[in-house]
Amino acid sequence: MPLGSLRKAMLHTVNKSPFETTALQSCLAHVSKGDAVLLIEDGVFGALKGTVASGDVWSRRVDVSFFVLAPDAAARGLTKDRLIDGIGMIDYGGFVDLVAKYKASQAWL
Amino acid sequence: MTTEPAKAPAAKPAPKAPKKFLYVNRKAPYGTIYALESLEVVLIGAAFDQQVSLAFLDDGVFQLIKGQDTKGIGMKGFANTYRALGDYGVTKLYVENESLNARGLTLQDLQAITFEDEKDGFKEKPSIIPVTRAELAKVMSEQDVILSF
Amino acid sequence: MKFAILVNEGPYTHQASDTAYQFTKAAIEKGHEIYRVFFYHDGVNNGTRLTVPPQDDRNIQKNWSELAAAHKLDLVVCIAAAQRRGILDEGEAKRHGKGEGAANIAPGFRISGLGQLIEMGIESDRLVVFGD
Numbered sequence: 001m002p003l004g005s006l007r008k009a010m011l012h013t014v015n016k017s018p019f020e021t022t023a024l025q026s027c028l029a030h031v032s033k034g035d036a037v038l039l040i041e042d043g044v045f046g047a048l049k050g051t052v053a054s055g056d057v058w059s060r061r062v063d064v065s066f067f068v069l070a071p072d073a074a075a076r077g078l079t080k081d082r083l084i085d086g087i088g089m090i091d092y093g094g095f096v097d098l099v100a101k102y103k104a105s106q107a108w109l
Numbered sequence: 110m111t112t113e114p115a116k117a118p119a120a121k122p123a124p125k126a127p128k129k130f131l132y133v134n135r136k137a138p139y140g141t142i143y144a145l146e147s148l149e150v151v152l153i154g155a156a157f158d159q160q161v162s163l164a165f166l167d168d169g170v171f172q173l174i175k176g177q178d179t180k181g182i183g184m185k186g187f188a189n190t191y192r193a194l195g196d197y198g199v200t201k202l203y204v205e206n207e208s209l210n211a212r213g214l215t216l217q218d219l220q221a222i223t224f225e226d227e228k229d230g231f232k233e234k235p236s237i238i239p240v241t242r243a244e245l246a247k248v249m250s251e252q253d254v255i256l257s258f
Numbered sequence: 259m260k261f262a263i264l265v266n267e268g269p270y271t272h273q274a275s276d277t278a279y280q281f282t283k284a285a286i287e288k289g290h291e292i293y294r295v296f297f298y299h300d301g302v303n304n305g306t307r308l309t310v311p312p313q314d315d316r317n318i319q320k321n322w323s324e325l326a327a328a329h330k331l332d333l334v335v336c337i338a339a340a341q342r343r344g345i346l347d348e349g350e351a352k353r354h355g356k357g358e359g360a361a362n363i364a365p366g367f368r369i370s371g372l373g374q375l376i377e378m379g380i381e382s383d384r385l386v387v388f389g390d
Contacts, residue, residue: 009250015390022167029207029242029246030249031246071280093288100384103253104253104254105385105387107255107389109135109257109266109389115326115367125381128379150376154372159380254380254385256379
């Protein structure tokens with residue numbers, strides 16, 4: 001979909017669990033098609049399969065690219081098979097690349 | 110142990126075209142310091158001639174409720190500061206309708222914040238711009254720098 | 259690209275400072291320039307020289323001080339937030355009559371105004387926020 005002249009695809013970061021705060025929910029309510037969402041720190045729990053929050057992420061995968069900061073998932077004992085299928089696993093270098101790729105980033109704290 | 114002060118950086122390069130700065134407010138006032146300290150950034154930032162706007166969504170809308178009386182909690186109230194924003198050239202305060210509705214609030218619950226439009230005979234105009242979630246998403250997508258606190 | 263980093267939380271209590279540090283290191287490794295790292299709210303507490311964390315875990319203040327020394331980073335602690343939370347350099351300690359030896363700013367950090375945050379937003383290509 002072509003972007004409007006002023007609109008730029010954005011990177012959103014979410015660092016809190018969807019069971020603790022509404023940050024992920026609010027983020028997903030404000031993303032635009034073509035944006036990326038990176039789950040970091042406790043936000044990686046938003047990528048777990050089979051939770052009451054999984055549908056929020058799963059339903060937006062058509063419009064929005066989802067990523068998980070792999071070191072944060074590993075730290076919390078979340079192996080890839082426990083996460084929503086197809087979610088991108090990246091390291092800090094990948095995080096840097098995402099920030100460079102998207103015109104602006106927004107932290108949903 | 111003596112500490113070596115870090116050196117200040119060299120002179121700045123030539124000024125750039127103004128950037129769109131959006132300050133995102135999603136937290137209630139007083140329970141945490143984010144509302145107050147983000148406002149302090151806005152006030153300092155006003156001197157830099159950028160295109161500044163503020164977004165109030167989620168619990169951030171609570172920052173604008175009128176009639177805040179902080180005497181009992183022993184904290185200095187800062188609600189008045191929002192009304193000064195117009196004097197600092199900060200005239201766009203986006204308030205999300207869905208966030209208000211979810212909290213049982215209407216615009217009438219918020220304090221009146223206005224600015225004098227120097228491009229229109231200094232007429233007093235509202236700084237609060239009610240927006241839908243979709244409209245706010247669009248505003249966010251147009252920003253160069255987004256500051257969250 | 260020029261990156262500007264905003265750290266809104268203090269050491270240990272939140273992961274923000276750790277994540278910001280790992281990100282900053284990775285950005286440097288990829289050849290990007292770090293325009294400034296700005297510490298706000300409780301983030302100013304990353305800049306105290308007085309922490310004595312357990313030896314078997316990372317030393318967050320030292321991480322930042324050493325990264326700054328190795329790569330000539332500009333680590334800025336907001337003066338207003340620092341005054342509230344008790345992070346002082348020699349000048350501030352003297353100005354506020356806090357007594358001999360009160361200055362506690364860590365090596366590689368400097369205290370400055372909020373203008374430095376706005377300026378880094380203006381001058382950098384990307385500004386990333388790490389908070390709670």
